[in-house]
Amino acid sequence: MTVTVAATDVNALRARVDEALAAFFDRQDQRRPDGAPLDLVSTLHRFVLTGGKRLRPLFCYWGWRCAGGADGPPIVAAAAALELFHAFALIHDDILDGSDHRRGRPSVHRTFAELHARSGWAGDPEAYGRNAALLCGDLCAAWADEMFHECGLGADAVHRGRSVFAAMRAEAIAGEYLDLGSRNGDSSLAGALTVIRMKGARYTVTRPLQIGAALAGAAPELITALFEFGDPLGEAFQLRDDVLGVFGDPALTGKSVVDDLREGKPTVLMALVRDAADRGQSARLRHLFGNPALNAEGAAELREIIENTGAREKIEQMIRVRADTARAVLAAAPMAAESRVALAELIDRAVRRRR
Template sequence: MTVTVAPIDPALLRDRFDAALAAFLRNRPGRSDDGMRVVHPVLHRFVLADGKRLRPLFCYWGWRGFGGPDGGPIVVAAAALELFHAFTLIHDDIIDGSDRRRGQPSMHRIFADLHARSAWRGDPDAYGRDAALLCGDLCAAWSAEMFHGCGLEPARIRRGLAVFARMRAEVIAGEYLDVVAAAGDGSLASALTVVRMKTARYTVTRPVQIGAALAGADPDTVAALADFGDPLGDAFQLRDDLLGVFGDPAVTGKSNLDDLREGKPTVLLALTREAAVPTQAARLRTLVGDPRLDQGGAAEVRAIIEATGARERVERMIRAGVDQARAALDRISVAEAARSALADLTTRAAHRHR
């Protein structure tokens, strides 16, 4: 059955998600006597900082696509995914040692700088990591609380939580596999597995499935949405890998050196190593993973990536993922306004500049 819904401006939706997040966070102020006076304002700024809100958007349109009405409860439920996203970003920055996020210092840097300015005892960097780790945990807890309290009927929430729980487990497993890959062979197969588990599923597939499950879509339809979400989520992460090396920090809000300094086991670098001639491979071994890598060294790595054809291969993989996602979306019976919105999100997720 085809359901008709009216289109909604995505910018207005993002404003509504942010308003729901701000309202939720306002009800969790740090009291002067609980030791959390510093934590809450920092977290509030981090969560409400400029972001794409892709996960709430995919969740919302998954809901609308299967007959769910517009209203406050779905906006709150979808916005809760942004708190889960904050959890993943904070922990990922700790693991990767990234000092910038969304154009601002990452969470562990904020707390390390606070420690240093306050002249407290101990190691500022260790304090920063510990404090940020706990802030990430708090965001995960808040995400579950916000989702539970969204105002939808308990039976709907239970259906959504089944997908939510799977998403949480997949993200943690994907992060672990990323750590393993960094210590292992950096193969293309392991990089592709990390892409799917760590990012693709929780960026597109699970959010749109959560929305559909909340709306009451049948299990087969919810499962079929993976044919749309998985290839698009892969394309999203592959674009992220390209931006991590070739992106403009003034636009992306994060360094284009971090991935190379860390030696992050991305698909981009796996393809580069596969195609590199011996002299190029030797330079990659010297440069990639060097924590002191400067822009001159990074430019050399970028030139090798280009020369091996790895950058263009990733672009082709992104285009193929988008094509697969669009074809899958065409096969699924969803409300036309939701189909249009999801098609627009497909383009924006895969061909963004930040």
């Protein structure tokens, strides 16, 4: 049965994505062989279905609709598969960053480390947590492929979508590697922009849109327009992440506003600060930024330096420019009015968010 979805009814579509994910987890429970680790599956079930903006499935869905695809359960299932890939990326990213919290709860590696400690098992709880989380991330990546393949669309459609899915997967992993290397090498603005484009922008907006469009057999002109729309919007989304990582409300973001500063994460925001800092500010940056013992007082001083150098206003300007570019591309893109309205709303959700 085909279901009509209003272009602005984002919450209803998110609920359908969650229903598809819950049904997928129910099938995994039914398929689970005797002796399979229930705690692993239950942890992932909770991690995936508790919180999250579901932006990637939303962009995938509207990429499909842009190309003339009709609403129905198969495209919702295909789009929901991207949330499993996102879970893989988040779990591994938290391991690499040493982040203790995600979505207001302990990160997956921290959850398993605490389980080890409570249980009084032999060995190192931290190592156990990391290793268990790595396996969880790997399982989410495998499940993403499985859910996408079994979405209910025809074999030709799935084949078209999988080629873009593969590009997204490779870019996200390459971006993560570049991010890892940048902590000991290139800390320039150009380098930071490359990282966010590869690590987050493409797999948040551009590729999900193109996956949906490819599933529907989109014309090359639309695929190109979605690329020109998606890249600047994806960058704006990631730049907003930079700001929220330092100035956000932890009650809304679910993450600490000290972690990125303590870790010395080479973000676009901090590249702008370095470029604008005077000698005294640079000296304080060297002392505070990336200091594993950074406390709340030191973090507050760093925020003051960021404000005083004008870096925060500069990054807000960069977000506005990229969002405006996406809006201009959207206005001229060859798509139905309903899809244009929906994507315009998603622009606002991506760049004006507080979490």
